Amino acid sequence: MTAAGGRASSAPLVGRGSEPTLFELSRRGRSSYQLATTGLEEEGTEDLIPSEHRRAEPADLAEVSERDLVGHFTRLSHRQYSVDLGAYPLGSCTMKYNPKICDAVASLPGLAEVHPGAPAPLVQGWLATLVALEAALCELSGMAAATLQPAAGAAGELTGLLLMRAYDQGRGERRRRVIIPDSAHGTNPASVTLGGYEVTTVRSDDRGCLDVRALRDVLDDDVAGMMLTNPNTLGLFEDDIVEIADAVHEVGGLMYYDGANLNAILGVVRPGDMGFDIVHFNLHKTFATPHGGGGPGAGPVAVAPHLVDFLPGPRPVVLEGPTHPGAAPRYGWATPARSIGRVHGWHGNALVLARALAYIEVHGRDGLVRVAERAVLNANWLRKRLSGTFVVPFDRPGMHEVVFSAAQLKKRTGAGAHDVAKGLIDEGFHPPTVAFPLIVDDALMVEPTETESLETLVELAEALERVVARAETEGLADAPSTTPVRRVDEARAARTLVPTFDARR
Amino acid sequence: MTAAGGRASSAPLVGRGSEPTLFELSRRGRSSYQLATTGLEEEGTEDLIPSEHRRAEPADLAEVSERDLVGHFTRLSHRQYSVDLGAYPLGSCTMKYNPKICDAVASLPGLAEVHPGAPAPLVQGWLATLVALEAALCELSGMAAATLQPAAGAAGELTGLLLMRAYDQGRGERRRRVIIPDSAHGTNPASVTLGGYEVTTVRSDDRGCLDVRALRDVLDDDVAGMMLTNPNTLGLFEDDIVEIADAVHEVGGLMYYDGANLNAILGVVRPGDMGFDIVHFNLHKTFATPHGGGGPGAGPVAVAPHLVDFLPGPRPVVLEGPTHPGAAPRYGWATPARSIGRVHGWHGNALVLARALAYIEVHGRDGLVRVAERAVLNANWLRKRLSGTFVVPFDRPGMHEVVFSAAQLKKRTGAGAHDVAKGLIDEGFHPPTVAFPLIVDDALMVEPTETESLETLVELAEALERVVARAETEGLADAPSTTPVRRVDEARAARTLVPTFDARR
């Protein structure tokens, strides 16, 4: 087997020790900034600000030379793992490789330097971009229309719940409960609360799927709807989905699709066809917007016909088709009749939306299907390859990710999922997601994604085997040992909170 | 003293071991490339290439996914020190910080995407850029005109020597010798040979300057000229320069200025005023073009009036001044009457030239003087600060760099300049230049440059003190130990040459 593309073997370069904060590099009187000559430099500034509004003394920021600014943040970048350095099999997060073409698109001045408040005739290119993306997302999800405003998945969830609510009120009802499975991601229940609903949790059955009988027990006409991701967070396809959707619809509830796992089924099966009424997308997962260390993302929400009228506004629309063949249509804005209103200060994370469209256009209808196929292929290969190394709680063919349990290992060696994660870091890989989903003890949730090669999967598997071996011999308490810092004391951070440089004592 | 901006504390991230070559990451059938749709894909290709010209089998290159390509080169970048990571006090190389504005200028499509063979009317902006840079360089050096073609300093040297030769022949002579001091950089003698001259070396005196008496001894009418850098490679100003120039001129020789050290005297004293006839610039040293790991640079050559006719051509010129106020002049190309001809395939390293102009424009006439002042200030501070730690062979105020000798340390501890360099790496700094200039044994040549702060100098000095202490205790044979690889076996590389992946046995 040839060497892997997957391991980040970014090695010690030079020096040790931590990087000082920018405030420690700061020296009064130093500066980097250079502002354009305005010709107004000489204008008086005494009476510029009424004294009662004037700031007592300037906001104290770091003062560094451009050279030190560059040194500082370049060195910090060398203390940060990333997809570009190596594999990132972080379950549920879909850390696939992000094509650089999307960066190039997002940095086109014609897109990046456009004011969001400019009149529609001056932003026809942006409106065309948004309309095209909405159409693609609707086709991919089997929905009728979508809002592109939500800035991330959780924002999409809350938007979806407010749509549920508006729909409810629209039919003169006031339902109080929303159902989620016990395997749901934390944002689901949190969004339910903010949507003004109560959470009703339904357990999973011994197949790792929603327990349909348990579901029926809690269904009644107080149920506004149900949130589900399919494949679920165990990477398993909810094969009773039709029955589930019917049951929820029977009591007048709506089906909400958490799109975090959409990558597994692109072009294979559509939420709309499964019976979902509302779908959110995580463009930063499925459509390869880099995660930026925690954001930005984008969480568009697509809906079935009966919910279109409630979508947030204003929405980008075609005002008038092409006047002559080859001509562009005229685009503008429109707010749906019974819109729930804005969910973002402007139009959503526009540049993320532009990236997603580029990604979709490069792959096209068949490329996206290949994405799903390879993602599922990779995850299942790893599941089988490692089923002797870890317990696979629900051991059957899955979809794009697989959840192992380190519980037995922990009993045997005292080293649990958390320790395995730290051990894997020493092997040059970013660890899987740990402690999620909650229904698996000592969960190790692995999502290789489709962009990692077989060689990388082999390296990852072998690395995990070495980590288990290490757990059984020297143990993993000392891991990681190859990182800029050793294992971090999280408890202390919470106990004696130091949230800013000034809070340091 | 606050923390330094100067130390690169880029620390181990994750993993160990070496990065495989791209060829080891390669897998037949994988690919990254995507080419534009041409509409000609279906055209037949059988008869495209006559069989006698057709390649037997395709040139075997690595075949990797874009993801692995990115992983590979990103990981390689984490195995490479750079100015942006920390101080780089590499003597003679002027490794100053390179403002990012210059990158922005060099990547303007209107500059970067211009074909060098386009007719002059279509490249007026480029011609304006070149004419402006030439004017600035002439003003900075006190010369009459310049060629921008030479791609680096050494190319400038050879160009200068060919100018000498043409001048010689122009006056019907055929002189055979060119004089250089024993402290000269290796490119000087090498260029002399390629210029068709013999090298006559003149020793330095006990003040580290050229021995004027020794010079007079070798001067006669067979001497075409002399190459000198001032300040010299010891960082000392040749204060007899006027006498030297006069002596060389007396015998009909020309004075050549090696501009590698120009940074020290910008706007303070000009080669032309010292009596030099030919001057080369290292734009990648003085005018902050990043060195790119060894290039590209640019080595324009400026000359006194009597040599202008011999300059390489074609040269960018103003064909016609502004027709009306505010209008741009009309630019074109012209080749001097007795030009030595082209020294570059096109017009020189154009984008490097554009960077240099931007750098000069930002600093302006007073900013450049400050550059020289601070460069000299930093070097002298370090000289004094470390004069107790190392021997300073010619201990008196110098200019932009200082040369220490580790000879005594070596006698004491066995650790010489080379070992000190490796030890400093463990301290997080790039080492100084070692083993140059040749006239100082165990030379450590330090050029801090003007962009490093006092804090950084202090850190550097303290680090060097620690290295000396380490030499005196454990020794430095094990250094470096914090790098991706330990000390490299250079002898073996030459003994069993492996210049390509295929040569590996």
Added chain:
Amino acid sequence: MPDYLPHTDEDVAEMLEFLGLSSTAELFAAVPSALRLTHQLALEPGRPEPDVYAAARERAAANRAAELICFAGAGAYDHEVPPVVKALASRSEFVTAYTPYQPEVAQGGLQAIFEFQTMVSRLFGLPIANASLYDGATALVEAANLAVGTTGRPGVLVSAGIHPHWRAVLGTFAAGTGHQLVEVPLRDGTTDWGAAAGVDEVGAVVVAYPNFLGCLEDLGPARALADRHGALMAVAADPVAAGVLKSPAAWGADVAVGEGQPFGTPLSFGGPYLGLFACASAHVRRLPGRLVGETVDADGARAYVTTLRTREQDIRREKATSNVCTNQTLMALTCAIQLGWLGTAGLAQVATRCAVGARHCQRGLLALDGVERLTGSTPTLREFALALPVPAALVLERLAEEGFLGGIALDQLVGADGDGSVPAAEVARGLLVSVTERRSRGEIDRFVAAFDKALR
């Protein structure tokens, strides 16, 4: 068939065989065949990168706004973003990293956010700042949630000086949280708190500084009102203006939020931006979103980690203080770099130059026939609202022809019938003009001349 998949045909065959499958289709055996897509997606076939890039360039070229000299603001500003900030913020280690769940391999990002939090805290004068939220509008929603949650009172008094879009977003989410929003109108650009006399059960008093019409309001009355109700005061502050204005904390704010776009993030057609959120220590356990804290590693070395995580959705689930997960970290990093580039003096410079430019521009425009201030004599800083003799939309159209994005028409912001921020009669004639440090005297003077022409 362009894609980024490393699998060779042999790889696929080998892997399928390992799984005992004979086709990739079988990978989806768990999907009921009745559900499987039978038809191909109604999308274009894949196109190689150069084609897709060319198409994107065409769309970009259709955005005429990008070439216009910008006098539009209203919460999104055309500030200088130097090459050095772009170069650092685009380093792929930052761009392609995920949330720092594993601090040992995320110290770079964590430290940068720690520095960001410190800068936001100093800017707003409050000890706690989080790692960013989606944007200014949603940050304000979180502020209201915090205030209502803390006080247990659902009433939220919202000054009409708050950006209309932000008020709209507040309203949208209030449908879920059940907050009672009461909008308090402006008079001459200042909130008329008296109009809110009747309301009780007030948990939050929400005011902007400067407000969206650019006016500098005295926040004393708002603070007093909050005290009267035992409510918290949340200030939506322009972070650039904060460089020269009294800090929210100095006005007594319990919570301060802002839109961080002006610090390093391009206009981007409205996103991704970032929400700034700072508050008093008392509220840290209700803080929405992520918080980075300093700690030590096993060797006692300084280290950073996300902390007080029990507030967050992945642990607290339905009882979390917020549902936010993915935030705007990359913009927060960019903001920290930009503020590092500006430094203390640079930030003050930028704010002052905006104000000087705005004053020069406002004087020029007010000298034109029929152009009047819409906010009486209330002082303004970087942005100002005018009443024009003709509909603002028409003037903007004409100014675009002359190469200027002349501002934002008020009716586009507040709706044709107005919203209590300016007299309804004035809305159609209302124009909001903003000037940044990038605008030169020459540009402003040409703008005024073009404006004059556009009014005729």
Added chain:
Amino acid sequence: MPDYLPHTDEDVAEMLEFLGLSSTAELFAAVPSALRLTHQLALEPGRPEPDVYAAARERAAANRAAELICFAGAGAYDHEVPPVVKALASRSEFVTAYTPYQPEVAQGGLQAIFEFQTMVSRLFGLPIANASLYDGATALVEAANLAVGTTGRPGVLVSAGIHPHWRAVLGTFAAGTGHQLVEVPLRDGTTDWGAAAGVDEVGAVVVAYPNFLGCLEDLGPARALADRHGALMAVAADPVAAGVLKSPAAWGADVAVGEGQPFGTPLSFGGPYLGLFACASAHVRRLPGRLVGETVDADGARAYVTTLRTREQDIRREKATSNVCTNQTLMALTCAIQLGWLGTAGLAQVATRCAVGARHCQRGLLALDGVERLTGSTPTLREFALALPVPAALVLERLAEEGFLGGIALDQLVGADGDGSVPAAEVARGLLVSVTERRSRGEIDRFVAAFDKALR
């Protein structure tokens, strides 16, 4: 006063005091006062970055050539450079590093160059390749130096098929080395070696493949001639064409050089480009420039280092094989990344598409009245020379109006009186046209139509 200097006034004062000086002027005490500049430099005062950038943009805008659809080649080609290559090659660790004098902290750059050398070696079929030279022209000079040095014979037979600029550069440097250059004319685009019969003391036979008129010459005669003289054969090869053509080694080349610009480097108005240089093992000790070799570190781990350094100027001084020091490493790195992106199949694809496009374009143009081939029936690949019914310069002017950079006028390359490459009478009417993989059928057809119009 914009600059990048970290020194505060206190720093300067403190440092001067430490040195016992009272002013920075005293730092230059060693400079005879008679020499010191008394007047201020006649340069503009410093200007802040945004102003300088604006000025650069204005100049860039004055380069109309940048917007034209490119059919010009002649050694500089408009090939695709994907975003991924730009992103990787612009990583600051590569860009801001110096020559790898300290291998332990330069493994990244060294390994990349080792990979570059391997790729060049495979492309040209020769076992040794160096770390790059300035450009193709200077690489050819080094090839001649190597050949003359090896054989001890000063004669250099240069085919007129070598790019005219390259021949000019050869001539310039021959003035120093004393090589006797003899240019051998072309007939119908093929070198007429017979014309060189009389010459002796020949150390090098230099030929291009394809030659600058785009023609594929049979290199057999050149090889035979070299053997007859006991000379080395140096081939100047187009590295893109090498993807589908017989390698220089297959033709028996002792040395192969090329211009590496087509692999990842933009047109850049002619530089920085990179010279490719490969040779047979026998000549490694005369190799010009840097060479990276694989070795091990103290622990026996794989490592890279620059090797055989005794050839180089810093050690060998006047006896060095070349004076080159700084080379074009960053372009070599870029080249390696681009070739990694293309891969085996991609390189062949690019070469083939160039040829297919060129064929389509040539057919179209030859169908126009009075347009003829300048090189008889000699086969061409990516580039071809035409004789037009009107002066080429005039046609180019008209084509520019239509949005095309229509090629390179021969008289601009070879001078009005010609140079033996084409009949002198044809020079003024001669046009060199090139087509890359970026050109679509639509662009080519529109080009032909515009060409037709331009001829009338």
